[in-house]
Amino acid sequence: MAVAVPLPEPRADRARRAADVLRQQIHAGAYPDGLPPENELAAEFFVSRNAIREALTVLKNEGLIDRGPKVGTHIAQRKYEHGLNALLGLKETFKDLGEVRNEVRAAMPVAAPPAVARRLQLEPGEQVVFIERLRYLGDLPLSLDLTYLSPDIGTRILDHPLETNDLFALIEQVSGHRLGSASLALEAIPADAHSAATLQVPDGASLLMLGRLTSLDDGRPVDLEYIRMRGDRITMRGNLIRSKP
């Protein structure tokens, strides 16, 4: 391609371009008092007002902004940032932003399915402790967390208040070990009907699904979690370094 020829672009492409930059600006707190009028945004992005209107519809459908005639365009909710670089519990992460409260939906010994047993280096059918928590920050749910704990640690954790503590802190407390490392998998999945109702989002809403296996500092895996985070409330942030060639 020796010469760059600007292609004729459908409006939806220009709208997407504006929406992506606006989304990031909103997350960065650029518009505490609401977004500028459409004509100002059109000038800022070098696109038509129709393209801006389409971009704002995209962001409204993501649950990020509210729009109304006369009242203008306002931020529906700020997203919270969860770190991809440090292994922290929610309560540790959001300690300056508000209280994390856990609704404990289950806390009980269960027989480990073979795949769970294998990851926790146990025998199939061995008892593990299963804990399910709906985690709130402020008035709204943030995530639905399913946790399998190694029996020696899990049994002792059941004696502690789960409503107000991160499991990470409790694991370190009852084991006498620091956590070492975790392997994690991040996906975007649609919320099934029941998970959606529990998290108070529409059926099929986008969830950030985090699978995480956490080990103690001696290398033993003790905590297997499946965490459904509301896509409209959480951004995961981190840094990467280019490896040597």
Added chain:
Amino acid sequence: MAVAVPLPEPRADRARRAADVLRQQIHAGAYPDGLPPENELAAEFFVSRNAIREALTVLKNEGLIDRGPKVGTHIAQRKYEHGLNALLGLKETFKDLGEVRNEVRAAMPVAAPPAVARRLQLEPGEQVVFIERLRYLGDLPLSLDLTYLSPDIGTRILDHPLETNDLFALIEQVSGHRLGSASLALEAIPADAHSAATLQVPDGASLLMLGRLTSLDDGRPVDLEYIRMRGDRITMRGNLIRSKP
């Protein structure tokens, strides 16, 4: 909580528990020839066949499996893994899995909106190079990538074939610098109608949205990207270490 009392659980909770473990097993390649029959899975997870059936419906709605009378339950598609620990392009990442092919939808100089200019440390309105690519692995789209490049680098990149190269490799080639680091933000968002059609997914499908600002090894930010990955085709994987207390 001194004694752990098993709570009466709705079937949907048991189904979710089975679905989460099955999802991970499928990603790990545990069922190359399809999933075992419902009664075997029921025994494996210590739940009823109805709960297993509900779990399989969840995974079917995620696009992960196909089910049919007589033919059983098969894997609809394996997900590809993209690393959260190393800064790599798609082509570098999937070099052993197949060919990454880019459909170049736009490649042109544009005036930088103020928010883009700021992140690339340019003046508002300064020209940047905008590139939009629909990236395929095999026959299906994997991601839709919107990229803003610093003008000095972007202009030279337009002279190279964009269909078959990662931008990361081209940036290093034309700048004579190695990439240094990147800051990234990961979200789950619903696909707007036009992005959905482009990525060949249903309207509102869950996308993994990656915002990434990449700098050269001298610290200068040169590459701002907004990457929509198909939620049903990509898992991001990485490792975390517990920081010192």
